[in-house]
Amino acid sequence: MHEKLNKYLEEISHYLAAVSEKEEILNEIKSHILEKAEQEFGQTNKGALDKVIDNYGSPRKVAEKYIEDFEIIAPRFKGYLLRYTGALFALHFSLILLSFVFKTSMLVFPFFYIPYINSLQGLFYVPMSFVFDLGLVGIFLYFVTQSQKDIRLPWFKLKINWQKTAQKRQGRSRVIPFILMFMGYAALVWIYLRFNTLFFKTIDFQNAQSLLTPAASQWYSSALLALLGIGLAAYAVKFFNTSEWANLLKSGFQLLILGIVINKRIEAPFQFPYLNLQVMANILITVILILIAIDFLKSVIIMGRKSLAKIAYQKNNLIEGKK
């Protein structure tokens, strides 16, 4: 009899799928529409109902009014979404690096299982782990929101004034550090060309003895020079362009080189087997890897913050413009 009304209510019901009082809401709307049709048109025939329904609003708009107060994550917790994800991802990422360096899988109960992966698989695994961390934090904040309790979530008291830091960075002269870095790098290149290594048993150039075998010397010294060279090049680029992209690319390339070094490790690299240096070398590589990874994440966060600030600025400008 009221085919259009039923269809209309059905559509609203579709949008209210997650609302517990759905049936009651639909009854209210039905009762109102029938009442209005009868009061204003004297009957509840098709024509009258059509008019009343059209006037009531589209099903989506009607449903939205009931769910606009429903919060997945309360505004006061939204800031924690990226903070907690960042912290969790830093931990996750460190574990991935450790499993990569020590060539082993890891299980940190109850959340993390980190399989041993090569660098190519890592390219896919790292973004996936970020999405996983984001989801995990999202679920946690969802439950905190739904608990309706006045919970104060913990966070470090550290306050970084990004604008001030950037101003400080811009104000500082880059010329002298660059000259020093360049000279240091040139000295390392000279040492490498002269002695075919950058790793010595003792600091005695008269009687220089390489710590590593010739093949390992060449491989690891070239890698070290490449790492430092990229750092120096990125520093030079900043004379012309202060974009965070330079930092991001720098640490990205450094991570790539380190990945290659770890993957193509030379067996028995030490010339002096009585020196048990393998563990120390592993620790050193891990520390370097973590430092570069932190640098990489820092660049990603800074770029993320800048683009968010830019969006907010454009949005504000748009509002101002409209006014």
Add this chain to the structure above:
Amino acid sequence: MATDITPFETEMNRGFLQVLVLVLLERKMYGYYIVKKLKKKGYLIEENTLYPLLRRLEKKGLIKSQWDVSEKRPRKFYIISKKGQDVRRQLLSIWQRQNEILIHISKENKNA
């Protein structure tokens, strides 16, 4: 070009509507009657705004509702609760104070 004040009006109406409904529901009424009553007073309220508002007020315990099925057509009647009366009294006093502040500052601006 005149500024479109619709978004500002919508925001302002949110609070006003709550008080208005709490004042109106001193006597029990059903949804359609509330719309009609307000229309007579010169205030147009969209039906699809009124019902979600009534639901929110009921959830907060400020009003109570009951279906009346004795008539030909079932109607849901709403009436203010004890808690609602208390909240209404406080909201009205806030509104009065805000109104006085506005009038006072406007007068000051005129005399300046």
